[in-house]
Each structure stands twice: as C-alpha cells, then as structure tokens.
Amino acid sequence: MTTNTRPVPNLTSPIGASADGKTKMFLIAPWIQFFQQFVQKAAAVIGLNVTASPFSYTPNQLGHVVITGGNITQLLLMRGDVSINITGQKIIPMSIGDTIEVTYSVLPTIQFLGS
Numbered sequence: 001m002t003t004n005t006r007p008v009p010n011l012t013s014p015i016g017a018s019a020d021g022k023t024k025m026f027l028i029a030p031w032i033q034f035f036q037q038f039v040q041k042a043a044a045v046i047g048l049n050v051t052a053s054p055f056s057y058t059p060n061q062l063g064h065v066v067i068t069g070g071n072i073t074q075l076l077l078m079r080g081d082v083s084i085n086i087t088g089q090k091i092i093p094m095s096i097g098d099t100i101e102v103t104y105s106v107l108p109t110i111q112f113l114g115s
Contacts, residue, residue, distance in 0.1 A: 043114030050110050054103040063114040065092045065100050070108025076101040 014024035027035065048057055048065075054074075057065065067075070067090050075087045078099040086092060092100060094112075102110065 046112040046114065048110045048112060050102075050107060053105070054101050055110070056099055056101045057110070057112070058097065058099040059094050059112055059114070060096060061114045062096060063094055063112055065094055066090065066111045066113060067092075067102065068109045068111075069106075070104050071106035072102060072104050072108060074101075074103040 012026070015027055016025040017023065043061070043063070048055075059065075072087060074085065075089060075092075077084045077086050077092060077094075078101065079095070079097070094100065102108065
C-alpha cells in the first residue's frame with residue numbers, strides 16, 4: 001500500500017546546539033506549524049450541514065469554502081465589522097474568525113477545505 005504520509009518529527013527535540021553542547025535550540029510557534037505542513041497530510045474535507053437560508057459558517061482554521069449547485073441569491077464574507085458581497089464566487093479563502101453567509105433559494109452543497 002502506497003501512502004503520501006510521513007511520520008511527524010518529534011518537535012520537542014532540539015534543532016541545534018552550541019559548539020560545547022550545553023545550549024540547545026528548539027522550534028517555537030509559528031515555526032512549528034510552518035514545518036508541520038511539509039510532513040502532515042492535508043485536513044479532511046468537511047461537509048457543512050446546510051439547513052435554513054441564510055446559512056452562516058465561521059471556521060476555526062485557515063482554508064477555503066467551496067460552494068456547488070443550488071441557487072445563491074446573496075453571498076457575504078464578513079471580517080470584523082466589514083461585510084463584502086461576493087455573490088458569484090464559488091471558492092472562497094477563509095481565515096480564522098471570518099464568517100460566510102449564504103442566502104439561497106435552492107439548497108447548495110457547501111464544503112470546507114482546511115489548510
């Protein structure tokens with residue numbers, strides 16, 4: 001069986017040391033997350049349970065919302081106090097704390113692809 005996964009390295013191991021070996025250096029955030037992207041599989045696709053219109057979603061990680069099908073009448077991306085009408089877009093990049101609000105007349109399929 002072939003897989004594209006690699007083991008996650010021990011992030012508590014030192015990444016360097018002084019010449020005498022007495023001082024050790026360790027990775028700290030955000031560098032840990034940066035290097036993890038090279039050794040971990042991408043996050044699973046999350047199918048969102050769309051119920052009533054308008055539907056709102058706020059992710060807790062970076063990623064993209066993908067909308068297929070349905071009949072979208074209004075699509076808003078909200079960041080803080082700013083609301084941007086992005087009706088017509090189908091793949092929307094999302095940051096932590098962003099909210100997307102979808103108003104529709106025919107139920108779409110909405111999925112979240114985490115980064």
